Every structure is written in C-alpha cells, then in structure tokens.
Amino acid sequence: MKTLAVILREPHHLDLDHVDLVSLTDTDVIVDVLWSGISSGTERLLWSGRMPPFPGLGYPLVPGYETVGRISGAGALATHRIGEQVFVPGSRGFKDVRGLFGGAAHRLIVPAEKALAVDAALGETAVLFALAATACRALAVGRRPDLIVGHGVLGRLIARIAMTDGGPPPVVWETRRERRSGAFDYPVIDPATDPRCDYQAITDASGDAGLLDTLVARLGRSGEIVLAGFYEKPLSFAFPPAFMREASIRIAAEFREADLARARALVAGGLLSLDGLITHRFPPQAANEAYRTAFEDPDCVKALITWRAPA
Secondary structure, three states, rough: EEEEEEEEOOOEEEEEEEEEEEOOOEEEEEEEEEEEOOOOOOHHHHHHHHHHHHOOOOOOOOOOEEEEEEEEOOOOOOOOOOEEEEEHHHHHHHOEEEEOOOEOOOEEEEEHHHOOEHHHHHHHHHHHHHHHHHHHHHHHOOOOOOOEOOHHHHHHHHHHHHHOOOEEEEEEEEOOOOOOOOOOOOEEEEEHHHOOOOEEEEEEEEOOOOOOOHHHEEEEEEEEEEEEOOOOOOOOOOHHHHHHHHOOOEEOOOOOOOHHHHHHHHHHHHOOOOOOOOOOOEEEHHHHHHHHHHHOOOOOOEEEOOOOOOO
C-alpha cells in the first residue's frame, strides 16, 4: 500500500511524493487523514536543520504529529470501528522514510492504541489535541502560572487551561504586536511595558533560549520557571540572581497519555475551547507554501493541510 505524504528530504527541501506503508498487523488501524497540523516549533527546527540531536532523528522524514482522520480499516485485534474519527500523534508506518513524527500523509497505518477517538463535531480543531496535551503537561509539571511568555498556540492553550480552575487570569507576554490584538480573557502585553518583578510562577512557551536571565529577574522569592518550549540552543543563566531568589527551574517534556486524556476531558466538558486558533489552511499540493507560511508569516497562528473533505 502506498500513500501521498509530505517528505522533508533534507533541511529546506520539502516535497510531496508517494511512499510505501508497512503491512497492516492485527493490532493496527488504517487512518484516512482529513487534516494534519504544522508545528511552528519542532517542525520549524526540522525544516531549518537546527533540531538538536534526538533519538531516531534523520532525513528523509515525514513530519507532523497533529493528525485527524477516519478509520478505514482495522486488524483483527483492533477495537476501533470503521468510520470512527480519531486523533493520531504521528506514525512510524513507512518503509523507506523515517516516521519519528510521520503524521503529514494522506493515509496512515498506526497501532490501534495510538488512535484516540474524538468527537467528529470538533472537525479540524481536533488537530490541536497534541498542543492541548502539551499545555496540560506544562501545567502538571509546575505551579499555575501568573505569567506566560509567548502568545502562539501553546501559550494560548496554557492560558485557557489555567483559567479553567476559576483563578485570576495570567498575564501573557508577547513581543509581536499582531499577536497581542483580539479579545482575550487575560491581558496580553508587551513585556517592555511590564514593571512587575514579583511573579511566583512563569511558564515559558516561547522557545527562546536567551530569555532565562530575563525571566529570573522577574521572579519573586522562591519563584518558579517552567520551560514548556523546545530549545535549539543550550540554556544558561547567571547564578547570583537565581541564588538570591532561590529560584526553581523545571522542564516540561513530551505529553503523556494522562495529559491527552485530560485535554480531551476538558474539551468534552466544555471547559476548554479549541476555537479561533487555526488561521491558515492549504491543500497538499501547496505543502511548501503551507510550511513556509507556518514558519514565516507572523499572522499565522496555526496552519494545517486539508487532505480530504470531511464526510
């Protein structure tokens, strides 16, 4: 079986081509993909060639870990129903290209346990479950933030989830003016205008490795910083300011099954909205434009590829 897929052959060289899929096993399902999201964090690093060494990383590869589709086939031991809509956090079901990510394709073969059933009424917004789960992981690792750095998709989801407990809204820093506009339930400000240096919990969703000293300087005593982004450069900080504040620095890693379950429960319970975050949509034939827009257009919050029309 073959499928059409986005292939990153080497840094800055992306195209659309057919690749072979592995054989279906008894515990696999076939997913006909509807939408795949484009990550402006990790996938940008893959595209630019700046991704730090990572187990299983190499080229050529199929990018993508934010995929939604329908089950069109299943192995004898798989429990999914044909036609069921699922979220898939990537796939390794390709023969001749790497599938460390592997979600940006017309059809996927994945282990059944990796296909999370989702409400079809969510439509394209279900591609955001990976980032919603990442936001849940960041909040599980650290305290509830009173400052969030970065107002991209991850920063917005962290803010939305943090507010589901009814507490005071966090402050959000964003340096780009175009990402500060809009009606939000929390203040989004230019950090240059913020005089506060008493934050107790800061969550960084910017991925900027050069910010650590700035964030330490904004902490109150015994304050905490959670690093929720993915950082291409080594991180360092001046010890004396952190020492004087008895600062804590935590790292939020890849989301876990419990984080994905929490994100789905928040959405199902009406506590977390995924609306208003997808701003750009492209057909597969415009994959190069789609990825460049996701990485370079400041007006792009989230871009996705539409592989099929929904039923």
